Structure formats: C-alpha cells, structure tokens
Amino acid sequence: MTHIYVFNLVQALVCLYALTLGGWPERATAVILLCASIATVLLPFDPSTSFRNVETLELIIDLVLMGGLMAIALLANRFWPLWLAALHLLAVAIHGVKGFDTSLVPWMYAAAGGKLAYPMILLLAAGVLRHRMRLARYGSDPDWSLPWRDIR
Numbered sequence: 001m002t003h004i005y006v007f008n009l010v011q012a013l014v015c016l017y018a019l020t021l022g023g024w025p026e027r028a029t030a031v032i033l034l035c036a037s038i039a040t041v042l043l044p045f046d047p048s049t050s051f052r053n054v055e056t057l058e059l060i061i062d063l064v065l066m067g068g069l070m071a072i073a074l075l076a077n078r079f080w081p082l083w084l085a086a087l088h089l090l091a092v093a094i095h096g097v098k099g100f101d102t103s104l105v106p107w108m109y110a111a112a113g114g115k116l117a118y119p120m121i122l123l124l125a126a127g128v129l130r131h132r133m134r135l136a137r138y139g140s141d142p143d144w145s146l147p148w149r150d151i152r
Contacts, residue, residue, distance in 0.1 A: 007117065011037060014125045022128040024143040025076035029084065029124055032068040036061055051098075051106035059095045062113075066092055077145040080127040084120050091116045 011033065018030035039061050069088050073081035091113040098109045134141040 007114070008037070011117075011121050014121050014128075018124055018128045021132055023078075023131045023141055025072055025078050025081060026124065026128045026131060028072055029069070029081065029127075032065060032072075033120070033124070036065040051110040053102065054095055054099045058113075059092075062088070062092050062095065075144050075146065077142045078127060078131075080123050080130070084123045087116050087120050087123070 015030035015034050018026040022030065040058060043055075043057050043061075066085070066088055069081065069085040073085040094109065094112045098104050131141055
C-alpha cells in the first residue's frame, strides 16, 4: 500500500511542477493525468474480485486518457508526448491481454499497468525541464504545432 502513496505523492509533485513551470502541453498533460488518477481512485475496489476479469471502468478511464494523450502528442510542438502516449498504449494493451487470456494472474494484471505510470511521470518532468531550458536558451518555446495555421 505504501507504493500507492509514494506514486500519488510523486505524481502530485510532478504535476504541480508542470502546472506552474510548464508550457501548455505540459499543463494539459498534468491535468489529464491527475483527472485519470482521481477517477481511478474513486472506482469501487473489492480485493476478492478485483483484477480477476478485465476491469471495464479502468479500461474506459485508460481509453479516455489515451485519447487526450494522443491529441496532445499530435498537436504539441514537443517530442516527449509521443513517448508518453506510446507508454500508455502499452497500459491499454494490458487490458487486451487480460481479455484474451483470462488465466493471467490477477496481481500481474494489476501491477503491469501501474509500473508503466512511473516512466510516464518521469517523461512529464523531463518535458517541463526541457521546456524551461528552451525558454532560457531561446527566449521562447512554441507550445503547439497546428497544421492548419499555415494554410492560406
């Protein structure tokens, strides 16, 4: 149970860092990661039955998060959101593995997705740091790369 508290603390600190010092892509990512975490914490949990089948509500949360991360990855003028979306795609795929092979051990199903969240948080922190470095070096750092902006 301690690892859950540690993760929540680390995520809260990194998201606070992103919200205060990040550009708009970093802020948007922090908001959707926090919303997904809060939604996950609010899910009902019964240790006797959890993770024995595909966790449908968790899958829905993960799919909504995937959509948000993909939108940021496609529109942001950054490279790190692509990696973040790719890591989360692995977390979504774990639900598919459980659906395909119901004999997957419940603790493995529960742990596999959670372990991917740590590098995702590290990528967000690195994204904020790189944003700050570009601001210091160049004086600006464009947030979005909107394809329709250059259409005449």
